Amino acid sequence: MPSKVENWKDEVYGNEIRDHLMEFAEQGWEAIPDDEQDAWFERFKWWGLYHQRSGQESYFMMRIGTPNGVIEPGQLEVIGEVAKEYAQGPAENPEFGDAYCDWTTRQSIQLHWIKLEDIPEIFERLESVGLSTQQACGDSWRNIVGCPVAGKDKHEHVDAWPVAQELNETFKGNDDYANLPRKWKVAITGCDEGCGQGDINDLAFEPAEKGGELGFNVRVGGGLSRKEPRLARSLDVWVPPEQAADVAHGMSALFREYGDREDRFNARIKFLVDEWGTEKMRSVLQEEFVDFELPTAGEDMRDQYTYNTGTQAGHNDHVGVTEQPDGNYYVGLNVLVGRMGADDTLELAELADEYGSGEVRLTQRQNVIVTDIAEEDLDEFLAEPLLEDYSPDPSPFMRGSIACTGTEFCSLSIVETKNRQVRYARWLRDNVDLPADHDEFHIHLSGCTASCAQPQIADVSLRGMKTRKDGEPVEALDIGLGGGLGDDPRFADWVAMRVPADEVPGAIKNLVENFKELREERAVPEGQRGRDGEAVERETFRDFVEARDEETLADLVEPEETDYEDPYMHNTKMTWYPYAEDDDMGASPAPTDGQGQPLASDD
Amino acid sequence: MTTDVHQLDDGAWISVNDAREVNVSDLWLLARSDFCGCETTDFLAEGFVEVGVDHPDIQARIAGQCIACGASGVTDWLTVGRVVDPDVGEFYGVVPESVHFPAKRTRLARPEE
Ligand code: HEM
Ligand code: SF4
Ligand SMILES: [Zn+2]
Numbered sequence: 240m241p242s243k244v245e246n247w248k249d250e251v252y253g254n255e256i257r258d259h260l261m262e263f264a265e266q267g268w269e270a271i272p273d274d275e276q277d278a279w280f281e282r283f284k285w286w287g288l289y290h291q292r293s294g295q296e297s298y299f300m301m302r303i304g305t306p307n308g309v310i311e312p313g314q315l316e317v318i319g320e321v322a323k324e325y326a327q328g329p330a331e332n333p334e335f336g337d338a339y340c341d342w343t344t345r346q347s348i349q350l351h352w353i354k355l356e357d358i359p360e361i362f363e364r365l366e367s368v369g370l371s372t373q374q375a376c377g378d379s380w381r382n383i384v385g386c387p388v389a390g391k392d393k394h395e396h397v398d399a400w401p402v403a404q405e406l407n408e409t410f411k412g413n414d415d416y417a418n419l420p421r422k423w424k425v426a427i428t429g430c431d432e433g434c435g436q437g438d439i440n441d442l443a444f445e446p447a448e449k450g451g452e453l454g455f456n457v458r459v460g461g462g463l464s465r466k467e468p469r470l471a472r473s474l475d476v477w478v479p480p481e482q483a484a485d486v487a488h489g490m491s492a493l494f495r496e497y498g499d500r501e502d503r504f505n506a507r508i509k510f511l512v513d514e515w516g517t518e519k520m521r522s523v524l525q526e527e528f529v530d531f532e533l534p535t536a537g538e539d540m541r542d543q544y545t546y547n548t549g550t551q552a553g554h555n556d557h558v559g560v561t562e563q564p565d566g567n568y569y570v571g572l573n574v575l576v577g578r579m580g581a582d583d584t585l586e587l588a589e590l591a592d593e594y595g596s597g598e599v600r601l602t603q604r605q606n607v608i609v610t611d612i613a614e615e616d617l618d619e620f621l622a623e624p625l626l627e628d629y630s631p632d633p634s635p636f637m638r639g640s641i642a643c644t645g646t647e648f649c650s651l652s653i654v655e656t657k658n659r660q661v662r663y664a665r666w667l668r669d670n671v672d673l674p675a676d677h678d679e680f681h682i683h684l685s686g687c688t689a690s691c692a693q694p695q696i697a698d699v700s701l702r703g704m705k706t707r708k709d710g711e712p713v714e715a716l717d718i719g720l721g722g723g724l725g726d727d728p729r730f731a732d733w734v735a736m737r738v739p740a741d742e743v744p745g746a747i748k749n750l751v752e753n754f755k756e757l758r759e760e761r762a763v764p765e766g767q768r769g770r771d772g773e774a775v776e777r778e779t780f781r782d783f784v785e786a787r788d789e790e791t792l793a794d795l796v797e798p799e800e801t802d803y804e805d806p807y808m809h810n811t812k813m814t815w816y817p818y819a820e821d822d823d824m825g826a827s828p829a830p831t832d833g834q835g836q837p838l839a840s841d842d
Numbered sequence: 843m844t845t846d847v848h849q850l851d852d853g854a855w856i857s858v859n860d861a862r863e864v865n866v867s868d869l870w871l872l873a874r875s876d877f878c879g880c881e882t883t884d885f886l887a888e889g890f891v892e893v894g895v896d897h898p899d900i901q902a903r904i905a906g907q908c909i910a911c912g913a914s915g916v917t918d919w920l921t922v923g924r925v926v927d928p929d930v931g932e933f934y935g936v937v938p939e940s941v942h943f944p945a946k947r948t949r950l951a952r953p954e955e
Binding site: 646 | 867886
């Protein structure tokens with residue numbers, strides 16, 4: 240029996256939702272019939288609108304998909320203006336003010352507190368510069384991710400940006416793939432550093448060579464959600480760039496036809512790969528969904544990957560100054576937990592115009608990159624005051640921090656995330672010294688097991704939980720260690736469970752101290768010494784974790800209260816907004832009308 | 843009118859007649875359950891897996907874990923509230939922190955549509 244959501248999708252789904260959305264917006268929040276709210280909110284996701292959590296009724300999160308994270312000249316200014324004008328709710332966030340943009344782990348943009356009544360105007364503004372919310376959420380092709388410096392990087396073998404654009408144009412608004420059993424996440428990369436994060440996507444194209452020609456190997460079935468993380472598995476298929484779209488057609492049609500529409504928890508293609516195995520998947524793809532002979536996999540470049548590998552070498556992220564093949568530079572700026580105030584966003588747009596081409600790119604580590612800066616303008620750009628807050632050379636703890644939405648807006652959440660992670664990062668920066676050979680240390684905080692912050696691929700993984708302290712329930716985190724990507728990707732081992740959130744910074748400090756004390760050295764034989772000629776090699780954090788069993792590691796994490804103070808211990812999900820002066824659920828002004836005035840609630 | 847119950851947003855909450863009524867992240871106290879070895883299970887609700895109506899009870903099986911011993915899994919059926927008069931449709935939620943007795947289904951309830 241198809242699920243209830245499937246029945247709603249059968250009635251109205253895809254592009255046609257827009258007309259209904261516009262009509263409701265015209266008439267106002269109360270025009271949505273009470274007994275149709277669930278169905279419409281499920282459908283609105285397809286147009287990038289996600290109803291915010293309990294206590295925030297009538298307000299929406301709006302997601303804008305920017306393929307490959309590329310924000311074209313002229314677009315960032317509009318994003319900043321829309322955030323400032325429309326993304327303001329009834330209460331302020333104490334760290335970020337009253338209007339802000341979130342840069343997400345899938346190179347998209349999220350705005351919050353959007354009112355239904357404002358959507359037509361917002362869409363008009365966004366679409367006037369070529370931005371769109373189409374398929375940003377919902378059961379279809381989501382924003383395509385990839386190497387954020389595609390087309391601008393010396394490590395690139397295939398320019399994946401035109402291919403990403405082709406996929407975006409082919410599959411956005413395409414009625415044939417508008418209604419899939421579940422979300423469909425695609426990554427495409429042409430560089431040899433592995434920064435497309437293909438391994439955690441439903442469908443991944445990674446650079447590979449075959450018969451002297453450069454193209455892509457294809458992997459399927461990656462994803463982190465729930466407690467079922469999977470790495471994408473090789474389909475043993477290679478495609479030249481001009482046929483990538485054909486394979487993408489085939490794979491998403493296969494998912495459309497064979498994905499589970501009865502149980503949404505089992506719908507993602509990772510579970511179909513589990514069930515079928517890759518050989519069967521390949522042969523079904525070949526026989527039913529493509530009309531040319533699929534070549535077997537080519538020679539990949541995975542052994543050169545550096546991105547998020549914990550090796551402390553190469554591109555672990557995109558923060559910092561890097562020369563482009565054309566002699567200009569791109570500068571990656573750290574945005575702590577991916578959130579930037581609307582005024583700062585407008586300032587960034589101006590700087591990108593002034594110093595670069597006006598283009599800005601988003602990374603999968605919630606950071607931004609300003610591209611195309613001429614060498615002679617670099618110093619002046621780097622001296623801009625905005626870069627004091629969004630640094631190209633931040634503390635490893637600021638740089639490595641990722642946090643999801645959490646109890647601020649999200650229904651699934653268990654704990655507060657972004658503001659907490661801001662406080663963690665600052666405290667760790669001021670109180671913990673990494674060993675001198677570690678300038679990369681990734682800490683990812685997700686408010687629940689959906690894993691939007693991708694905790695399983697961090698050095699330190701944090702996941703929302705609860706525990707009791709002196710008998711009282713408090714927000715807590717599970718702590719995992721040693722995750723990362725690269726040739727040999729690895730999900731974190733969960734070693735310390737339900738640590739009260741105020742003891743987590745102390746736990747990380749103690750862990751780092753223990754690591755410094757216990758990490759092993761080995762003499763490097765003369766012939767194998769690196770360029771620096773070092774005669775001893777010390778374990779990296781990731782190797783250190785990999786070499787030890789869970790019990791040993793658990794002992795090295797020693798949770799402890801410190802002078803770190805956590806203002807969010809009190810079960811923030813039970814508030815209407817965790818930072819409101821009167822945060823009691825009953826004090827919520829929601830739902831409100833188009834002017835933000837409370838409406839009498841009828842239930 | 844029949845009572846319309848479903849879980850939405852990946853099990854984040856239970857909708858009863860199109861109103862958001864029961865949310866994840868609450869702690870439920872479970873007694874006489876075989877969920878874990880604890881005398882009472884201090885259960886963190888992380889997701890609603892199945893919902894149903896056994897008039898007048900609204901029931902659910904919830905994924906989550908005991909925050910005392912760490913056991914995780916899915917509960918048997920729990921009554922999360924009642925709709926006493928289906929014609930009026932008003933939902934009366936139970937108090938999660940009070941004691942609950944999960945049960946294998948005895949009567950056949952109308953499953954989620
Ligand atoms: C209203 C807030 C949000 C809700 C309700 C929500 C919901 C979800 C859910 C239910 C999943 C898991 C579904 C599945 O894969 O089966 C998920 C996954 C994911 N979300 Fe969100 N999300 C929210 C905000 C965000 C934000 C802010 C980001 C980015 C910073 C984000 C990025 C992701 C990513 C990357 C995954 C994928 C994990 C994977 O690889 O499977 N989400 N989200
Ligand atoms: S990880 Fe969980 S809490 Fe965080 S945004 Fe995703 S669904 Fe919400
Ligand atoms: Zn227990």
